[in-house]
Amino acid sequence: MESGDERFESYLREFEPRRPRGLPTVAGARFDWRRFAAAAVLFITLGGTTWFATHEKRMRGVEGMTDTEVSGKSTTKRITAFSLTRTALENPKQLDAELTEDSRRVLPNFRGKESTLRVLAKE
Amino acid sequence: MKGGFDRASDLAERHITADEVRRLYDQHGPALLAYACSFVADAAIAEDVVQRVFVKLLQGRIAVPDVPLGYLYRAVRNTALNVRRNGRREMRLDADSAWFAHRGGDREAALALQAALAELPEEQREVVLMRVWSGMTLEEIAGASGVSLNTAASRYRYALEKLRERLRPYRKGEGEE
Secondary structure (H helix, E strand, O other): OOHHHHHHHHHHHOEEEOOOOOOOOOOHHHHHHHHHHHHHHHHHHHHHHHHHHHHHHHHHHHHOOOHHHHHHHHHHHHOOHHHHHHHHHHOHHHHHHHHHHHHHHHOOOOOOOOOHHHHHHHO | OOOOOOOHHHHOEEOOOHHHHHHHHHHHHHHHHHHHHOOOOOHHHHHHHHHHHHHHHHOOOOOEEOOOHHHHHHHHHHHHHHHHHHHHOOOOOOHHHOOEEEOOOOHHHHHHHHHHHHHOOHHHHHHHHHHHHOOOOHHHHHHHHOOOHHHHHHHHHHHHHHHHHHHHHHOOOOOOO
């Protein structure tokens, strides 16, 4: 670059552009925190509501169950290998009664007009 | 001015930190303000223009190229033109709107300089401001403006010639070069 240009550049630099006023404080970071907090509140509210609804439904389901269903469930629960062995050792008659009772539900029905046995006999 | 990006480095964009934004503002705010003043001569409006650009950066809403100065000049220009298009242009070059101050207190020369700058074609004005008051090299200016080095250099040369001519009466003792 010519020295004349350099001198003129130096002259131009004697002029100082006006300094603008300071930048405002922008709440960029805080804004992120607010969004984060809002998301957290939303998440907790939705999570809580879902959990409560599910829990409530489950509780209502147990309460609304009929006695038969409950007894059926309890019977099924009761008949385990351990309980059967125990009953057989302690009270064989009760074991027979229990097995008979259960067989009515589990095994095919041999009584009545539409029993499995009659259907097979017809064939 | 061409708005394109010719260099691969210009294509890499990133979000800059608030500290970087403030550093850029301290370093180049005055030159950018002078640049904005050449579009909207009311200094207060020009200041708003520059602030608007930097506030957007502070909010992290904009990704800028690795070398952000070219982007800043373009952003200031576009914002200033939008403001001017919205009918807020007030072209008055009085002392209140002075965007340059002479170190030696030559107020007339300062006003002559800003008038001369305002008369330059936009691309020449931009090159002078980038070179003289933002301290950019001609290579950097060429990259930021998306033009060749030769184009940037010739724009600068023409601009200096015009300014020299306009400011000759104010250069005491060094008028003849």
